[in-house]
Amino acid sequence: MSNIPVDLKYAKTHEWVRMNDDGSVTVGISDSAQDQLGDMVFIEVPEAGQSVAAAEACAVVESVKAASDVYAPIAGEIVEVNAGLADSPETVNTDVYGEGWIFRMTPTDKAELDGLMDAETYESFLASEDH
Amino acid sequence: MGNKTPLYDEHVAAGGKLVDFAGWDMPVNYGSQVNEHHTVRNDAGMFDVSHMTVVDLTGARVRDFLRYLLANDVSRLKDSGKALYSCMLNESGGVIDDLIVYYLDDEHFRMVVNAGTRDKDLAWLEQQAPAFSVTVTERPQLAMVAVQGPNARARVLEVLDADARAIAEPLKPFFGAFAGDWFIARTGYTGEDGFEVVLPPAAAVTFWQQLQAAGVAPTGLGARDTLRLEAGMNLYGSDMDESITPLEAALTWTIAWEPQERDFIGRSALEKQRSEGARNKLVGLLLEGKGVLRNHQKVVVENDGEGEITSGSFSPTLQRAIAFARVPKETGGSCQVEIRGKLLPARVVKPPFVRNGEAQIEL
CATH class of the missing domain: 3.30.70.1400 (Aminomethyltransferase beta-barrel domains)
Known part of the structure; x- marks a missing residue:
């Protein structure tokens, strides 16, 4: 059973989104996604300052098994990336909702966040994908 | 649903992630492919290769x-x-x-x-x-278990009965022998010492359980692939086929x-x-920087044309990306690999990358 914290939002492409007090959002991949991919060996993060469109591929997580794109859950500007992942990609496996975050961004339009799933909806979405 | 080996229930019980492999439901890992890889390099792991x-x-x-x-x-x-x-x-x-x-x-x-x-x-x-x-005469009913790693022989000898042990213990590398209806061979596909044992299905289940109790880790086909790549061993269908x-x-x-x-x-x-x-040759590649080499990535050789990666992965032992690539025969000591539109430098090396737990190339 994968871990789906209730205080986060989720994209259909399996990213989690945390709303920060300063209006920015932090993005990572879900526990289900890291479990599917297995041991992470390389993470390619975007560049701070980069503008991204919603659903634009802007990072890559690579496990021993496969490479997988990480999509911007909403449009906005990347303001910070997790530089620690360069040397410790396995953090995405061991602390997926904490130190395993991938980038932080400021939304162009906060209303876009309403289009993301809450934990309950994401759980049903995962169950439906299994079938 | 694919074919099931006699050890299918053991894989499920051990938390194996089952995937289709050539029509068989086989464990790709039991949690962490990388940990299983290290266990084979440092201790002992076992693979169901009954397929x-x-x-x-x-x-x-x-x-x-x-x-x-x-x-x-x-x-x-x-x-x-x-x-x-x-x-x-x-x-x-x-x-x-x-x-x-x-x-x-x-x-x-x-x-x-x-x-x-x-x-x-x-x-x-x-x-x-x-x-x-x-x-x-095909022997489809027989199971096959590979036990590999520096401690693999000792663990296997520990669980064999006295008659089988007397036959298995003196086996030199690349020799096999019958012990009753078991066939025990000192061979493998990992670059480590160990045995491959061909045996009847019911005996295979007991053998697997005894090895597990003796501390041998169930190891999936994922680790088998990274181990063989490090060991410089070709994989049929990836590194060669009927056109090669x-x-x-x-x-x-x-x-x-x-x-x-x-x-x-x-x-x-x-x-x-x-x-x-x-016109072409198969060589080893070591990616100079960070990233992961993957099958089918394009290889660019200055002045000499292009090639392709046939087997690429991250090497858990070397903590670097390694590969086999088919390249023009003139290819020298370096090349570039195209990864997501970028050309990254790689060094041409002579496999094996790892043997008996030790790196065989300079990093």
Whole structure:
């Protein structure tokens, strides 16, 4: 059973989104996604300052098994990336909702966040994908 | 639902992630492929390889048959139990499969071929065997367990009964022997010491459970792939196939050119290619920086053209990306690999990358 914290939002492409007090959002991949991919060996993060469109591929997580794109859950500007992942990609496996975050961004339009799933909806979405 | 090996329930019980492999439900890992990889390099791991195809070849002229069928020469096998790695070629020198053949006695050889090529291998054997009055008998009911790692032999000997232990203990590398209805061989596909054991299905379950109790870690096919890549061993279907000859797959060492009068299937095509020179060669690559090499990535060689990665992965032992790549024969010491539109520098190296737990290349 994968871990789906209730205080986060989720994209259909399996990213989690945390709303920060300063209006920015932090993005990572879900526990289900890291479990599917297995041991992470390389993470390619975007560049701070980069503008991204919603659903634009802007990072890559690579496990021993496969490479997988990480999509911007909403449009906005990347303001910070997790530089620690360069040397410790396995953090995405061991602390997926904490130190395993991938980038932080400021939304162009906060209303876009309403289009993301809450934990309950994401759980049903995962169950439906299994079938 | 695919075919299930006799150890299927053991995989489920051990938390194995089952995936389809050549029509079989096989464990790709039991949680962490990387941890399983390290366990084989540092201790002992076991693989269910019951999906592989065991074929017994019998008849008075079985040796002549194999000398005609295989690019390597079974007349090199003088002692009972000795194993030989060989390619089985078509008339144009392309690889139908790579395999291990064991010499048991003058009228009996045992062959282990890949699961993914079972049907065409058996068809080819059946087509070639009648001319030599050789009987081809598949042993689909038998299970096969590979136990590999620096402590693998000790763990296996620990759980064998006294009779089997007496047979297994003195086995030298690349030898096998029957112990009752078990066949125990000191072979493997990881670059580590260990045994491969072919045995009846019920015995396989007990053997697996005893090994697990003795501390041998169930290891999935994911780790098997990174271990064999580090060990510099080719994978059929990725590194070679029917359109590729051994000369283009770094397998020239497996062709027995001498004696010249031995005719084997594919010989004339190989000789022609040898005299003209193969256009491509298979080399090892080490990615200089961070990233992961993957199958089918494009390789760019300055002034000499392009090639392709045939097997690429992250090496858990070296903590670097490694690969085999088929490149133009002029390729020197370096090249570039295209990863997501960027050209990244890689060094051309001579496999193996790792043997017996030790790095074999400079990082």
